Each structure stands twice: as structure tokens, then as C-alpha cells.
Amino acid sequence: MPERTIDFGKYGAQGIKGFEAVARQLDALADFIASPVTTRRGLLARLHYLTRTSRARAAAREAGLTVTDRTLKAWLAGTRNPTKRNLTRIDTAYRAVRRQNVARYLLARLNREGRGTRVEIHPLNQSGVRPPHQRVVEFRTLNIRRWGAIVEAWAAGDDQALDDAWIEQIVDLGSQWGQYEYVTNVGFAA
């Protein structure tokens, strides 16, 4: 069996890449603002987060919210509303800044002073695969002690780096780690 899946889903298996599931779980732990950016409440909450301090403004600019201070003021005051494209930019910038801000604390909680965090890996969904092609893929758990690379890649939004960092960890599952390249869910607490 190849270690990396060549043509995923050819026989009807469903799942997502392991690193996507990890990013999803890390996002859930980062506690983004729940209201969508399209609502006034959600927009204001994001803008406040991005403009509270000069550092936050700089981070927002770096994350792609390159609008003038005048525009931001007008958005906050409600005299003008952001366009649809700017709404997406605001949301993307908010997520990026939030991730960077949370990363330090999340990393400390996940590493737990070297004890690490137990990760549950739920295998891919084979319900759409014909029985002769189905394989036994078990639920596995793994204790990950070094989260630095994973959290760093996640905070930077670098998918390729996150994938590499994740694969680096799951090779510890043993020779079958390739079966867990695609998963339904990766669960862990922080």
C-alpha cells in the first residue's frame, strides 16, 4: 500500500485530509466570533477586534485589510457599509489575526509542559465503498507531544506546512499511517 493515497475517493470513500481536520479542530478551539460578518453585530465585533490597538491595526493590514483609517472609521460609525468583497477581507483578516493571537496560548495548552495531548483519529467513511473494496481501518489514538510546527503552520495559514507537520506526527501510528491520511474527524481537547 502506498503511503500517500493516489486517487482518493475512486471507490467511494469519503473523508477529508488529516491536516484539514486538525485545522478545523484548532479553529473550533480558537473560538471565533459566532455571529457572521454579514450581520451588523458580527461586523462590528470583528472591526473592534482589528482596530482596538495600533498593533492590531498593523496585524490587520498585514493580513490583507488594506483600507484607510478613514474608511474603517466610517464602517465603525455606520455611515458607510463595506462591500461584499471587503466583508470577505474583514473576515479573513479577523481569522488570521485571531489565530496568530491565540496560537501562543493554544500551543502551551496542547503541549501541556511536555505531556502532550491525546488525539483521536476517526478513520475515513467507507459506507459508499462496495464491500469487496472495503478495508478494516480502525479508530486510533495518538499522543502528540510537540505541537509547535502544527500550531505555527495553522496560525500562518500555510496548508502545505500544516500537512507536512501533521504527517510528521502521524507516521508514529506505524506502518499503517497512510490509511489515516484521509479521515472523517480528528478530535482533541485543549
Added chain:
Amino acid sequence: MSDFDAIDSLLASLTPHTPLPEAPVRRDLRERAGLSKAQVARALGVSPSTVTGWEAGRDPVGEVRAKYAYLLDGLADKLTHPVPSPANEAPSAPSATPEAPPPEPAPDAGPTSDAETSVRTPGAHPDDGDALAEPQPCVLCGRPAHHQVAGFPQHLDPTQCAPAEPQASRTTTPAPTPPAARRARATSPTGRATPHTGTPSRPRSSPDPIAAAVTDALATHEGDVEAATAALVKRAIPDAMALLDSCRKGGRYAIVAHPWIPDILRKQSARGADQIWEARPKWFRPELPPGVHEVTALDINGAYLSALKTHLPIGQLEHTIGTTHDRRRAGVHLITPPPWEHGAYLPNPIGNRDEPGPLWVTEPTLRLLLRLSGPKLGLCEPPEIHESFTSGATENLLEKFRVILKDARDRAIAQEDEVTLEYVKAMYSKFVSTMGESNYNRELYRPDWMHLIRSQAFANLWTKALKAHDAGLTVVRAMGTDELHVIGDWPKVFPEGRGVSEVKVKDVYPIGSEPTDPAAAGPIDEN
């Protein structure tokens, strides 16, 4: 086996029924002696569930009855007289073996065949506790012992090793009745009488984390009960999770804490609810019998604690479409509930749902409906199952956890220890309420379990309402998790107390009016 032995054992099995103590006494004797059912069962050569049956009122027959009677006799003897003396053992007339019986092994020695011992003389087996010609100091307690095991002089009966008078003339004690039991007992597998395995000690209990936490908190707060309680309640969730982890050590199933969750179990918004209907009862009897009645509001103790025993899905929920219910799986089901025609005197088992059509219910609700629609009760039509999200289930996933908490609760009630009581209550109630998507407990992400446990509590309450109704009580209200209002002689149906199987009286209030004033009839507000 010689022919005579066969006849002998046949004759022994024909002895008249040995009198046994009452069933509760049997259990009491065993528990006071600190023996587990498994130990007793092993000694008698039966399964532990058989012992359970005997302690619940069933009676053993034949040879095993005699053995059991002998065991209970011995236990009663030991418990009343901590140092058994040979005078207690009445000499028996008809012994099948002419020679003196072999020396007594440790009481939990397993039985072997009768024939083997009836031909064996004491000392025939080198390891089997040789009798010594003259007493030598026991290697364990230093006092004179009459036996040796593998060359070490020692007492074979652990009670003799206790600091008490050394026993004399054990070897010459004639066999007490019944002979069959004596012979069965007297046989010992080699080496079983060694001091380490032969001691009937209490089952070793790990240090109790709950008691330790309470002692710690009281020590930190220098005996300030309120401050200690507040501190304990604050750490109840992590403590419950730690307890859960320790309970699952060596368990058959791992706790899957972060499975994929279907959309129906996800909250639609941050404050919103998901699509599961937990069947919370909220029912008033629409019409009361005429006259004034005294209504008793009963409170079910520890409803969520008891509800931890329910069929819980172990792994990730899988989707199925179909009308069949698999008893080995549990989860949530989309059903069309059957119409309920008994609303005049019994609550609807799916709660008071106004909206018609199919709804997502949990396993306990579905099982309740299936039971009610069964041939035994026949109270409604079977529900129609459309689709399900289920996983292989077990009732024992949280069982150890539940039993530890229940024992701690019982102990706290017996000792009137309010701190422990509050702590235990916070542990199980917060455990249930935060095991879903809560940010207060991120270790466990099982909204399905949360719904199932709650529904189990509601189903338990419903079952109690049915029990009350069947016993002739008038059920007036069934509310929330643990509230049942009844008219009638309820102490006959529900024992009163603070244990989980008992009920507590919350309130007693009059209801209804004199027949002359029909306008005021109906449920009135109770405090």
C-alpha cells in the same frame, strides 16, 4: 473412582434439605465478611450470577446447597465469634470417611472431587498442609502452629494467625455436618494455603479520590464547610473527567471523546438548540376526580445519576435508513411517534410536543415506546422509524463511574456529610450538562450522550408514573426530570428516603374543591 465413592456421593446428595438463612441474611453475611460474589462462587464451583440468584431469594438444591449452607454457617460463626473455637463445631455422627479429615485449608480454597479426598490421608500430599507431630512457631505470627506448608510451619486458618489464643487439637476435631460439605471443603489445590493467597481480605480498594478531594479541600479551608464546598464544586468537572478516566482503566471500550457529529446534533447557532427531542415530561392531569385531594409532590433522588446507566453509543454514529431497531446499537432516531390515547391519566411518553410529524428522538425514548407498544403492555402502536444515527452500544460504559459516585453519595448520606454530597452532586450533574458542546468541558464532546442520559432520566420518570398508576395511585403531574405528583397511598409503592431508589417528599398540598363548587376545580398553583 471406586463404586463405593459413587454411592457415597449419591447418598450425600440425598440428604434432606439443609436449612438456609433468609435471602437478605445470606447477602449480609457475605458482605460483612468482605467476600465478593466471585470469591464465593469460585469456592462453591458455581457462577457469580448463581450466587446473586441465591441472594435474591432463589434456593440452591443438592450438594451445592449443603456447601452453601456450610459456608453461611461458617460465616455466621466467624462473624459472631471472631475467634472460632473447636467447641462451636458440633461433632457429627455419620462421616463417610473413617479416618480423621485432612487439615483445614484456607476458606476460599476451591473444591475438587470428593473421591480424591476420601481416600487421602492427612499428610499424603507434601504441599497440602502437613500436620506436625509437635507444634512449632508459625513463620507468620510466631505462635505455635500444628501444620507446615512446604516445610514452613504456619497456621492454615488466617484467623488463627491473628493475635489471639493459639488453637489446640485442630487435627483431632471431628468433621462437622454436613459431611459432603466438609469433604468438599477439606480438599485444597496444592499451594493454595500459602499465606499470601489464602487470606480472605477485603477486596483491595484504591484510595478513594472523592474522599481524598474532600479531605484536602476541608484541610485547605481549615474546616470552613462553605468555602470547601464552593472550592469542590468549582473543580467538579475536571475531577469527574479524571474519575471517568480512572474508571475506564482496563475497560473493554475506550471512551471516544471527539467523534464526528452529524448535523442534527449540532447547535444551529451559538445559543440555539439542536434537533433532538429529549421527551422532557411536562404534564398535568387534565381532569381530576371530584372532591378535595391531598397531593404529594415526590422528588426522585439523583435522577441523572441513575440515568448514567443507559445504552450509550460507543463510537462514531453511523447513518442507517430503515424501519428496524437493532437492540445492540444506540443513538438517535427519526421516528413518527404513535398517537397516545391515555393522556387522561398518564403522560405521553414523548412529552408534550405540539408539532405533528416525525421527530428525532433518542434511544431511551425509542426503547420506552417500543416497550409500551409490545404485547405485554400494549399501550400504543409501535413507532415508525425512518432513519437513525447509531453506533454499537453498551450499558456499562459509565457503570463503574456511576457506582463510585453512588457509593460516595450513599456514604455521605449515612454520615450526614453535606460537603461530599454537594461535591458528588456537582460532579454528576455538571458531567452530564457539559459533556456536549460545552466550553467548560472540552475533554468530552458527546452531545449524543448528553441527550441520551437526559432522555433516560425522563424515561425513568415516566416509568415511575406508570408504576404509580398501575398501583392505583392517581398521577397528577409529571414534570421535568424528577417531579411526580400523586394522590393516594404512595409509601406503599415508593419507599421514602434519600437513596437513588427511593423518593423524597417535596411538598404536600390540597387540590380540587368540594363537589358543590365545580368552577374552582382543576390544578391549583402549588407553592
